[in-house]
Each structure stands twice: as structure tokens, then as C-alpha cells.
Amino acid sequence: MAAEYPSAAALYEAAKVVRDAGFKRWDVHSPYPIHGMDEAMGLKKSWLSAVVLAGGISGLLTAATMEFGPSSFLYPLTVHGKPTNFFTVPAFFPIMFELTILFSAFAAFFAMFIMNGLPRLHHPIFNWERFSRATNDAFFLVIEARDPRFTEIEARNLLEKSGGQHITIIHED
Amino acid sequence: MDAAPEMIKGKAATTVERPLARVPLVLNKRNFSWLTERISGVVENPAPRWWWVSFTITGTVAMFGMFCLGYQISTGVGTWGLNHPVGWAWDITNFVFWIGIGHAGTLISAILFLLHQKWRTSINRSAEAMTLFAVMCAAIFPGVHVGRAWMAWFMAPVPTYYGIWQNFRSPLMWDVFAVSTYFTVSVLFWYTGLIPDLATLRDRATSKIKKFLFGFFACGWRGSNRNWRHYEMAYLLLAGLATPLVLSVHSVVSFDFATSILPTWHTTIFPPYFVAGAIFGGFAMVLTLMLPARAMFKLHDIITPQHIDKMAKIILLTGSFVTYAYVMEFFTAWYSGNAYERFAFWNRVFGPYWWYWWVGMLFCNMLSPQLFWFRWCRRNVYVVYFVCMCVNAGMWFERFIIIVGGLHRDFLPSSWGLFIPTWVDIWTFIGTLGIFTSLFLLFIRFLPMIAMSEVKITLPEADPHYGSTNGQQPAAAGGKERM
Numbered sequence: 001m002a003a004e005y006p007s008a009a010a011l012y013e014a015a016k017v018v019r020d021a022g023f024k025r026w027d028v029h030s031p032y033p034i035h036g037m038d039e040a041m042g043l044k045k046s047w048l049s050a051v052v053l054a055g056g057i058s059g060l061l062t063a064a065t066m067e068f069g070p071s072s073f074l075y076p077l078t079v080h081g082k083p084t085n086f087f088t089v090p091a092f093f094p095i096m097f098e099l100t101i102l103f104s105a106f107a108a109f110f111a112m113f114i115m116n117g118l119p120r121l122h123h124p125i126f127n128w129e130r131f132s133r134a135t136n137d138a139f140f141l142v143i144e145a146r147d148p149r150f151t152e153i154e155a156r157n158l159l160e161k162s163g164g165q166h167i168t169i170i171h172e173d
Numbered sequence: 174m175d176a177a178p179e180m181i182k183g184k185a186a187t188t189v190e191r192p193l194a195r196v197p198l199v200l201n202k203r204n205f206s207w208l209t210e211r212i213s214g215v216v217e218n219p220a221p222r223w224w225w226v227s228f229t230i231t232g233t234v235a236m237f238g239m240f241c242l243g244y245q246i247s248t249g250v251g252t253w254g255l256n257h258p259v260g261w262a263w264d265i266t267n268f269v270f271w272i273g274i275g276h277a278g279t280l281i282s283a284i285l286f287l288l289h290q291k292w293r294t295s296i297n298r299s300a301e302a303m304t305l306f307a308v309m310c311a312a313i314f315p316g317v318h319v320g321r322a323w324m325a326w327f328m329a330p331v332p333t334y335y336g337i338w339q340n341f342r343s344p345l346m347w348d349v350f351a352v353s354t355y356f357t358v359s360v361l362f363w364y365t366g367l368i369p370d371l372a373t374l375r376d377r378a379t380s381k382i383k384k385f386l387f388g389f390f391a392c393g394w395r396g397s398n399r400n401w402r403h404y405e406m407a408y409l410l411l412a413g414l415a416t417p418l419v420l421s422v423h424s425v426v427s428f429d430f431a432t433s434i435l436p437t438w439h440t441t442i443f444p445p446y447f448v449a450g451a452i453f454g455g456f457a458m459v460l461t462l463m464l465p466a467r468a469m470f471k472l473h474d475i476i477t478p479q480h481i482d483k484m485a486k487i488i489l490l491t492g493s494f495v496t497y498a499y500v501m502e503f504f505t506a507w508y509s510g511n512a513y514e515r516f517a518f519w520n521r522v523f524g525p526y527w528w529y530w531w532v533g534m535l536f537c538n539m540l541s542p543q544l545f546w547f548r549w550c551r552r553n554v555y556v557v558y559f560v561c562m563c564v565n566a567g568m569w570f571e572r573f574i575i576i577v578g579g580l581h582r583d584f585l586p587s588s589w590g591l592f593i594p595t596w597v598d599i600w601t602f603i604g605t606l607g608i609f610t611s612l613f614l615l616f617i618r619f620l621p622m623i624a625m626s627e628v629k630i631t632l633p634e635a636d637p638h639y640g641s642t643n644g645q646q647p648a649a650a651g652g653k654e655r656m
Contacts, residue, residue: 012637032629033401046406070338091342098350105358112407116400119392132376137205
């Protein structure tokens, strides 16, 4: 069940109401990220950063293996008369740095998609013609019927009470 | 941050005016749908006639460049004017020139994002696009200057039949990794930023093909806050990763020179000097592209005089860094007491390439940005455009002076020489200008040139506390309250 709100401020207040009513499977849609909405919805900090850290560490290890493997063991190359062991790490550092960044960036990019369940070809919400303005200037709140607390009457009351307009039931297909 | 609202409440609970009101970033109180309409309109409306004219010209120039590249690859590096003692000339000058231009895009999109500079939102998308196109142009030159371009895969550390591996301690190898990482991360960052705006275009698309293409690339984005939560974290982290990356890339480029033993190349000042110069030249190129685009698509309410003013100030700041570095180089040459170093700098100013220094470095890079001390100059688009053109040219001359200036006077006078460019040299460079502008024209035609979802955050009504009655108006800049 979905409702439209006239402004970001109205949506923000409505989110707090729905959160306090104890719903779990619901979401708000806005054309831009609304600051403070995570708290209003009762969401915690995204754990995407942990994935990026793992990506960074794997990048660093990959670079170290890729550089010291050939340079110290497979094909030791004496440069400037310097040894080929691990103590010459400063000259190996730029590539380690670059690969750390590269792997972290890939981790951030792909983790964002996977954690958001994207890309996906279709979503029931696109069946609602008003929703095409969600990426323009409109603000929506959607409570899913899958929510254990969901009853049609309660959800409608809640959305009406919080100032929702154009309250509609959106079907799966 | 917390003290300011307290002060307002305590001092005058009745007035809602802030002691330091900010000039709004979007003028004339435009609303969300106006922004969507105006920015998407650039993509949706038929291409204006000037676009076709410009694209025909730049496309033709790009074709010339392609032809020269093809000729150079099929014939050999001998088609360029390179010879002993000048083994690097226009090719590497162009490489450093283009890669430097890219840096401003990343600075705007990443560093200004971390610094909460909300004004970046009007210009970051096109600046990032400019970065990508500049890095593409840059990558051409080291790729083909090796002579046998088809052997470029030798730079990739893969096991081969020969059992020969790369020298990972070579600055040229660092360059390969730095530039390719830079390009990849810039693409990821740019595309991540594009997704919400592609969704906007998808939802507005009228034809089936457009709906499919925008829908495909928007990946089913629906502006859900659960998605925005991860999205914002990813964007923040990409910005945090791009920041040290951009500083490292031009530092690594400068290592190509700084690790050598040639007078004027062998200096420790190079990394910060190159990074400052890159941002300096890059901002000039951002303005070079944005000012005409702003005029042609009537984006004056989104790219306001305030934006131009701020970019001009960055040009002044980085231009002053560069000036300091130039002066410091002379001081170091004198103070070192090294005869070769002293001669090289004397030769820079009074040698055969004297006018490159007087026009390029002194007038264009050191003096012209000093106009931006004056507010009138920063607010006058013609003056701004003139200075940007000077800086664009000056930064090319600077790289030429560094590279050829370091090479053409060898240690032994019997090995002295000059660099004379051939028509292939000249047209390859002009060709990359054509490739760059053509790609940019295609970009403004097919993708939203301003980050709609980000500009919307800067509107006052974007704030969830907008219009609340507790006497605290959100900052005009929107979002976080900052004084």
C-alpha cells in the first residue's frame, strides 16, 4: 500500500509515525537522499564500509603477491644495485597503493548493487503510474503487505493519519 | 555547528533570519520539477543547431587526429619530430597536459564532496565526464609513443612464454597502474552518480528505445531510502578513495621526471607542484567547457555567478601554488651551486625556448590568474574565460618547458639540439582536442550534464525540517547546518 506526501518534511514526519507503529517491511521513495531519514526510519549505518575494507585489504595483498612473487623469486631483477627482498618496499609501494584503491572501489561499487538488490528488471511499484514522479519531485511511502503487522485497515489509517495522499493498493503484477 | 543555532535561539527567538545568510545555490527559487525539467530537457529536446555545427567541426578534427594516430602506428615513431637529444616532446607534454586536466573533475567530485562544498553539485557531473575524456586522450600518447603499440600488453604482469617480468620499481610501471586505476575508479564513481539521474530519464522517457536504454543503465533504481542508505555510503567511500588517488596520480606522473638525474627534472618539489598545476589547469578547462554550455542551455540559475566566483578563487589559489613552485625552482637552482642546474634555469628564461617561458609560464600561469584577486574579474564571464584560455595554454607550455627544456641542452654542448614538431605531432595533438570536445558534446547530448538528484539536495525545501516552526530555518545551502 502506497501513499504520496507533499514534501520531504511531511515524508520525514510520516516515516517516524510508521516506524513507531512497529512496521518492518516498508520504505520511502524520494528523488534525492533525505538527510536524517535513516534515523526517522530506524535504520542503522550501512555496513557497506566493511565490504570496502575487505576489498582494500585484498587489493593490498594482491599487489604484494604480484610484485614480490616475480621480483623476488621468479625473475629477480637488480635495479640500481639494490637487493630484491622485502626491505626495498618503498619502491614497490605505489603499485600496492593503487591496487588497494582499485579493489576498494570495485568493492564499493558492486557491494552497493548487491546490497540494494540491483540491478532488477522490474518492481511492482512501477505499476503505479504516479510513481514515475518519484525520481522527479514526489515523495512516497510504501508499506508492503508482506509485513507481519500489515492489515489493510491499519495501514490505510496510518497513512491517512500521517498526511498521505492518493493512498493506493499496488498489486504484484 | 551546534553553537550557531543556539546563538540564534538565545539572541532573537522571534526573528528567523540568520546572521550570515547564504546566497542560495539555485537562484530564483526554482523547485524540484523545474530542475528535472530543465536538466532533462537538454537531453530530451532535439539537438540545437549550434550543437550539430560544433559537433561537425570537432568530429572532423577528431578524424584528423585518428588518421595521424593510424599513420604513426603503421609507419613508426619516426613520423614525429623526436630525435636525439629530445626523445620525449609533444607526446609526453600532451600526456601530462591531458591527465592534469582530468584532476579538476576528481577534485570537484571527491575532495569538495568530503569538504561539504554543496556548490560542487552543479558542476560535478560534467567535470567528472571531462575527467574521463581527458584521461582517454592522455592514455593515447604513452600508448603510441612506445612505437610498437601492439606490444603494449608487455606492461601487464602476466606469465609469458619468455618468463620475463616487469620491473615493478620503475616509475613508468607505476604510471601504468596509477593511470589505469584512476580511469577505472573515475568511471565507477561517475556511473554511481549517474544511476539516480538515469532513473529520472527512464521515468520521463517517451519512446520505447529510450525507456529500454535508460532503464537498462538505471538498473531498476527507484529512489528507495533503503537503497539511498547504501548508495550514500558507497558514494562517500568512493569519494574517500578517489581523494588520495587523485593526489597520487599526478605525483606518480611527476616521478617519471623526478627520479631521473637530469637538471630541472631531478627535483623533490615535483609531486605537490604537479598536483597543484593539474588542479589549476583542470579548473580552467572545467570553466572553458561550462561557460558555453551554461549560456547555450540557459543554466544560469543552476550554475550561478557564485559557482564561477568559487572556481575562479580555486584557480587563483592553485595558480599561486604553481607560481611559488616556479620561483622556488629558480631559488633552488641558484642555491644548489650546481653549474648544470643553474645553466638549465638560465636557459629556460633566455635560451632558445625563451618565449615559451615568458608567454606560457610567466604571463599565462603566473600573472593572468592574479586578476582573480578582484571580485569584478571573477564575476565577469569574459574575463574569466580569457584567464581560463591563458591557463589552458600556459599549462601546456609549462609541460613542454619541463620536458623539452630538460632534454634539449644535454650535458655536452656537442649533443645539444632542438625539437621541431612535424605535421603528425601537431595534428595528433589538435586531434585529441577534437576527440575531447566531441566526446563532451556527445555527453551533454545523451546524459544529464548536471547531477539532478544532488542539486535537489541544495534546495531549502529538500531539508526534512524545512518550514518547521521552532524558529530555525535550515541553511539556504540545505542539508547540514554549517555556518
